[in-house]
Amino acid sequence: MSSATSRLRALLTLPEVCEELRITRSTFYDWRQKGRAPRCIKLPNGDLRIRRSDFEIWLDGREDAA
Helix, strand or coil: CCHHHHHHHCEEEHHHHHHHHCCCHHHHHHHHHCCCCCCCEECCCCCEEEEHHHHHHHHHCCCCCC
């Protein structure tokens, strides 16, 4: 596997993130507008990508210690 291929696999698409979180795209955009979504990369065509590592860190930060 080339480094470019592994780098692309480390980037999640918005549908992949929404599916994993079981939320709608509109919920994600609402969270993003409120600063509650994981860090995103905006591509020149306007599409968003989320680094797998940023997503995991974001999830860890929401863990409830109850």
